[in-house]
Amino acid sequence: xxxxxxxxxxxxxxxxxxxxxxxxxxxxxxxxxxxxxxxxxxxxxxxxxxxxxxxxxxxxxxxxxxxxxxxxxxxxxxxxxxxxxxxxxxxxxxxxxxxxxxxxxxxxxxxxxxxxxxxxxxxxxxxxxxxxxxxxxxxxxxxxxxxxxxxxxxxxxxxxxxxxxxxxxxxxxxxxxxxxxxxxxxxxxxxxxxxxxxxxxxxxxxxxxxxxxxxxxxxxxxxxxxxxxxxxxxxxxxxxxxxxxxxxxxxxxxxxxxxxx
Numbered sequence: 001x002x003x004x005x006x007x008x009x010x011x012x013x014x015x016x017x018x019x020x021x022x023x024x025x026x027x028x029x030x031x032x033x034x035x036x037x038x039x040x041x042x043x044x045x046x047x048x049x050x051x052x053x054x055x056x057x058x059x060x061x062x063x064x065x066x067x068x069x070x071x072x073x074x075x076x077x078x079x080x081x082x083x084x085x086x087x088x089x090x091x092x093x094x095x096x097x098x099x100x101x102x103x104x105x106x107x108x109x110x111x112x113x114x115x116x117x118x119x120x121x122x123x124x125x126x127x128x129x130x131x132x133x134x135x136x137x138x139x140x141x142x143x144x145x146x147x148x149x150x151x152x153x154x155x156x157x158x159x160x161x162x163x164x165x166x167x168x169x170x171x172x173x174x175x176x177x178x179x180x181x182x183x184x185x186x187x188x189x190x191x192x193x194x195x196x197x198x199x200x201x202x203x204x205x206x207x208x209x210x211x212x213x214x215x216x217x218x219x220x221x222x223x224x225x226x227x228x229x230x231x232x233x234x235x236x237x238x239x240x241x242x243x244x245x246x247x248x249x250x251x252x253x254x255x256x257x258x259x260x261x
Contacts, residue, residue, distance in 0.1 A: 087151025202236025
C-alpha cells in the first residue's frame with residue numbers, strides 16, 4: 001500500500017499517469033496503478049503536475065537584515081523544492097546558516113561570500129581585510145554538502161575604492177578550492193563590466209545580467225548587446241537572471257532574447 005497516489009497526473013505534453021509515493025519518494029509510475037493508498041489525490045482537468053522547481057538565486061538566512069527571506073516561504077510553499085542562497089553569509093557565519101537550513105523542509109544550499117560576514121552591510125568588500133581565504137577554505141571543508149560555490153558582489157556600492165581587486169581575490173580563492181563555480185554580482189561601475197568579464201572563465205556565473213544600468217550588457221543604443229558580452233558568453237560564462245528590484249529590467253531581457261543571448 002502506498003502512502004499517497006496522485007491519479008490522472010498530466011504533463012504539459014498531455015501524458016496522463018498515476019504516481020505512487022511511499023516514504024516521501026516516488027516509487028511507481030503507471031498509466032493506472034491498481035494498488036491502494038492511504039490517501040489519494042485526483043487531479044482535475046486543466047491541472048498539471050510539475051517536478052519541484054530549483055531557484056538558484058535567493059537570500060534566505062533569516063538572521064540578516066539587508067537581504068533575507070525564509071527558505072520555506074520562498075521554497076516548498078511556492079513549489080520550489082531546492083534553493084541556493086547567493087552568498088548571504090561568509091565563512092564566519094555560514095555555520096549558523098547551515099544549522100537553520102537543516103530545519104527547513106526546502107532543500108537549501110549556499111554560496112559562501114568571500115567577505116567573512118557576508119552581506120551584513122552593503123559594502124562588504126570595501127574593507128579587504130574581511131577577505132580571509134583560509135577561513136573560506138575551512139568553511140568549504142566543513143560543509144562540503146552545503147556550500148556549492150563562491151560569491152563576490154562587484155558593484156560600486158559594495159567594493160568602495162577597491163576596483164577589480166576583490167574579484168581577483170575571489171578567483172584566487174576559487175583556484176585553491178577547485179572545482180567550485182564563482183558567481184559574480186554585476187551592477188553600477190566601477191568596476192567596468194568589461195573588466196569583470198575579462199577575469200572570468202568558463203563555468204563562472206554572471207548574475208543580475210539583465211539589469212538596466214549603464215554598466216550592463218547593452219550598448220548606448222539599448223538595441224544591441226556589447227560585443228565583449230557575446231564573447232564572454234561564447235567563452236562559456238553562465239548568465240544568470242537573478243531577479244531583483246534594481247537588478248532586473250524587462251526591456252534589457254527582451255532585447256537580449258531578441259539578440260539570442
